[in-house]
Structures are given as structure tokens and as C-alpha cells.
Amino acid sequence: IRTSRENPTKSPEKMAHVIRALSELKVRYLVTIGGDDTAYTSSQVEKEAKGKIAVCHVPKTIDNDLPLPPGIPTFGYETARELGTKLVENLMEDAKTAARWYFVIAMGRSAGHLALGMGTGAGATMALIPEELGKTYSLRKVLNILEGAIIKRLSMGKDHGVAVIAEGVAARLDPQEFSFVKDAPRDEHGNIRLAEIPFGTILKDEVTKDLKEMGIKITIVAKDIGYELRCNPPTAFDRQYTRNLGYSAARFLLDGGSGAMILFKDGKTTPIPFADLMDPKTGKTRIRTVDIHSEIYQTARRYMIRLNPDDLKGDALKRLADTAKMSPDEFKKRFGEF
Template identity: 55%
Template sequence: MSEPRTTIGILVGGGPAPGINSVISAATIRSIMGGCKVLGIQDGFKWLMIGDASKTKPLSIAEVSRIHFRGGSYLGTSRANPTKKPSDLDIVFATLQQLGVSRLITIGGDDTAFSALKLDQQAAGRLLVVHVPKTIDNDLDLPYGIPTFGFQTARHVGVELVKNLMVDAMTTSRWYFVVAMGRKAGHLALGIGKAAGATLTVIPEEFSKRPIRLATLVDTLVGAIIKRRSMGRNDGVAVLAEGLAEYLSPEDFGGLEHVERDDHGHVRLSEVALGDVIKRAVEQALKEFGITTTVVTKEIGYELRCADPIPFDMEYTRDMGYCAAQFLLDGGSAAMVSIQNGRFVPIPFESILDPLTGRTRVRMVDVTSESYQIARGYMIRLSADDFERPEEMARHAALIKMTPETFRARFEYLVTSEHGGLATRPRGAYP
């Protein structure tokens, strides 16, 4: 009598990201070729947490061999959090045992990674767990320069949207404030803004003082609009990272107590009208300076999350799915998948924890990097040069009927190191 085959479970947590189906497909194919059965678990931890073993389906090679072309998640997803209570983790583990799952692949962002870590600890060696890092926010703690899967596709689609808005802005002489997804970090906003050549991009990492004052954001944008006008242009596109909302001073933002939070305690930023709040404040400030302009807000994020993956993410995620399955087949556990210099490198769960918070570390944009300084240099926003060149400062000041001294008193604080405004525009930068 032959021994029962090992069953590998696959589940997806958190928000969608392009490439999920590629991971599912590659992991399934490799697992089956390795002699295992594969069970797709629907909607992340949602049903496992209540002991419902019915929301699963066996996966076959024929079933998944072509799903890597499509966006979304073949297994669905949810933000259900099994780490709130130890009893929830007990139920999840018991349900997996009931299903015969002895090895588990989780696909998700930092919250799902934390859930995988806690489940691994709860199982104490009775369940092998590997996590595949996924998020369009690009904020999981992978080595510098290695993207989370889905980010490149989201940036690609976002650039197309911003490119069209830039043409519309120039055609109609208006400004767009584009709020790009990114719960804490500004990677996606910066990636879109830099690649598209948007007028400027504003991310939370550039502000060393916390909380960020709304007046500082407003002055940053007003200063950019003034500078742009002094260059003969009445249009522009500013890309804003949605994570700015989490760092804004509650007294300026009216508080976030009324905003719903998800199962992991995060503010649902989609319900925070960041663009509208900033737009109204900027329009009021411009009115006081005698400037009339049309400002339109646009939020992008949901348009990016379920896009069909570009070839980069298709190839990248097929590698990750294969490596996740192979890691489990080799008896590995308690690690996150990474591909470094073309090779699989498991990142142990314990190394992704922030010792201060006890949560998974979040990778922020390195504003000291040359990559960021290049991005800043090409933005149209007030820089140190504007205050070091009297003729430029006088031109900006005259536009809003100020003296150069008054203009300096109002705006020069934006270019101090305290506010991340040290970059100057390289020669040849486009207007």
C-alpha cells in the first residue's frame, strides 16, 4: 500500500497585485511534478479562521498552466487577520491539519508575511511555511533594488495613466493632483512620477519632521505652481503618495477617528479624501496670491492592482512560485522567498521583524540615494537654487505680488534639510 502524497496548500492574503496567478501556477506545477498534491485555499485566512474546510479546491497542472497571463487572484484574497487572537491561529492550524495540508505557501504583503510567521511559530515544526512577498507598494523588507512582485506592472500602468493626464493638463492649462497607492511608503508614487516625468512627486519619506503639517504640503505644491508659472507654464501634474495621509497632523486633517480600519488596524486610505483636502487648501492659498487655476484630483491604485502582469512580473513571479515550492519540497520552512542576482535566497522570518514594533519591517524610500536625488533634481519645485539666485527669486515673488524678502520668509523653509528639499535641478532638465 502506497503512502499518502504530501499536500501543499496555497493561499493569498492582502490586496491584489499583478503576478499572483503566476505564483499559483508555477508553485502548483512544480509541486505536482515533485509528487505532491496541491490544494488551493480560497480568500486567504478568512475561512480557515472559522474552521471552514470547504472553501478549497484541488489544483491541477491543466487547470493552472495558463492563468499566469491574467491579473487578479485565481484563489481570491482577503485581509482576514489570524494573529489578533491565539485561538484564531489554533483554528487555522487545526483546519489545515483537517485538510491534510502539511506544507503551506502564503502569498501576500507585510501583514500576510506576519501571519505566516506567527502560524509557523504556532505549528512548532508540524507545518512547513514559506511566504512569497507581494505588494504594489514595494514596501516589504527585501534587499535594496529588489522589487516586490506586482510593483513593476503597477508602475507601468500608472505611468500610462499619468502620461495621459500630463497631455490633458497641457491641453487645458490645468493641474492634476494624482494620489497613488502606498500605505506607508512612497515607492509607487515616486516610481510613476519619475518614469512619467511628472512635474513633481511628494512622498512622506522626504519630511523628517513628523507629523507632517498640511501647510507644508500646501506650500510645496503652491511653490511648484508659482515656479512653473514663472517658467511660462500654467499646467502640471503632481503625484502624491497616499501614505502622506497617515503622517499628516490630525489637527490639520480633522482627525482619522471616523475612518474605518481593516482587520490589521490600518486606516482604509481609500476612504481618506487626501487629494480633495489638499486641493481645497492649495486653491485657497493660490486665491490669496491672486492666482486662479483649475485643480483636478485623481486617485489611482485600484486600476493597477489587477492589471495583467507585464513580462517582467510574469517571469519574476514564475521564478518565485517555483522556488517557493522547491523550498518546501526540500524541507525548508519559516522563510520569505527572494531572488537575488538570479539566485533563490530564502530570507528567514525572524530577520524580517522590526525589533521596535514586533511587526514585519516596512521598506521606505531611501531619500539619501542617488536615485531619489535624481528624481528630485528633475522636479519642478522650489529648490535651494531659487533662493540663491536673486533674479529667479525676484521673478517668483513678482508673480504673486510679494517682495523677494517676503517670498523668502514664506517659502525658504521648504528647501532646508529638515524638509528634504536639498536637491537642485540638473542642467538640461526638462520644464
């Protein structure tokens, strides 16, 4: 089948061409497969077809960010997470053997589901996702989190670790501070091509420089884990899930349905109307982000080796400050923001 990043919603002419082509091919039923951009395009095709073509969408993205109910993944996510977890496990072993840190940049343009899933699945030292940082933030905030984790590990006698970082962290950096965010190339849907930003290298260089100024010598390797996750043979879960979605989509259309995304939950098909997928502010598909107040995230966070408020008290603070060759007050001032 292959894939396309073309965006027919960019102009009335392009959309008219799509409708005309489908009509000439005598297409009566259309099932679109993809993420938030494809879901939006699907809704517009259904609208412009004016009943001549029945359209539905099935949720496919390794980002897991389509607006499905909590606990219901998009197909492809579990397969990507499985491979990503294995790759992170391998890097953890290498980090331990070679006494180094890895900064792993994982796919996830708008949400941190994949980075968090890979990190917790592998038991990585930590994961960092944009949802926990705010709408816009400075690079210093990101650096402090990473440096704090490294210092904490060193204070525990561990000179190695793996931090899994969602690529979407780069997208929310203050554009006034970093022109690469503002000037970054974009795809046909207006999304920043995050894979073309050397974010891991930027983090590695800045953290290495900061730690060197503290007298800490550490080896950090930047590693992107991205496109290869989309090409892994599907897990048993995704094989069964896609059969259910495909069958449900065909049955929905043949039974007279149209204009919805297929939801398969509790063994039943529950189509979600396209209108319910849209964000009223943007007019585009809503993005499901990681709920940082959920027990799933809170559990994951507790298992990470990162600075927390309890670290800035008593003996723990003194141990960290000594590792960073700072006074306790200096350490609190530098790393006290959570």
C-alpha cells in the same frame, strides 16, 4: 484564489482555528502571498504550527515595501508602475491641453515607492512622498510644496502640471491638527483606510484657496489612482519573476525548509528567515521605505519642478515673488522651508 483582509493574529482563537483547518485539510506545505501584514501572519502560522506545517512567504505588494535588498522589487510593483506611468502620461497630456493641474494620489500606505516610480517614469512635474517630509508634519508644509511648484511653473510660463502624491503623506499629518487622521476607519490589521480619506480633494481645495488669495487663478483636479493598478495583466518581468518565486518557494519547502520569505536575486534563491524580517521595536514586519539619500531618489528629485534653495536668491527669487504678488522677503518667509 481571491483575497482576504482577515487577520488571524488578532486572537489566539482565530489562529487556533486556522491551524485546525489546515490540519483537517491535511495541508503539509503552505505558501503565503502578500505584503507586510501577510508576511507577519505567515510567520505566526509557522510558529503556531510547531513543525507540522512547513510555511514560506513570497513578496507580493504593489507598494514595494517589504524588506528586500535594494533594487529587488516585490512582485506586482513593476506591473503597477507600468500602468500608473501610462495613466500619469495621459493626465500630463490632458493637463497641457486643458491648462490645468492634476493632483494624483497614488497607493503607498507606508512608503512612496509607487508614487515616485510612477512620477519619474512618466516625467511628471513632481512627486511627493512621506519619507522626505518627516515622521509628523503639518498640512501647511505639504501645501507650501505644492503651491511652490505651481508658482515656479507659472514663473516659467507654464500653467499646467501633474503632481503625484503618495497616499501615505496623509497618514503622517499631525493628528492634533486633523481629526480625520485620528478618526479614520481602519482595516483588520489596524492600518488606516487611506482610500476612504478624500486627501486629493482636501489638497485641491486648500491650494486653490491659497492661490486665489495671491490673485492666482488655477484649475486643479484631484485624481486617485489606486485599486486599478492591482488588476493589470502582468508585465513580462512579473510573469518571469513570479514563476521563479513560485518554483523557488515549492523547492524550498519540499527540500525541508520552512519559516522564511523567498528572495530571488542574481538568479539564485536566498530565503530570508522570518525573524530577520521583523522590526524589534514593533514585533511586526519591517517596512522598506524610499531611501531619500540614494542616487535614485536624488536623480528623481533633480528632475522635478519644485522650489529649491537656489530659487530663493537673486533674479529667481524676484521672478517667483512677482508671480505670487509678494515681496521677496514675504515669499522667502512663506516658502523658505525645505
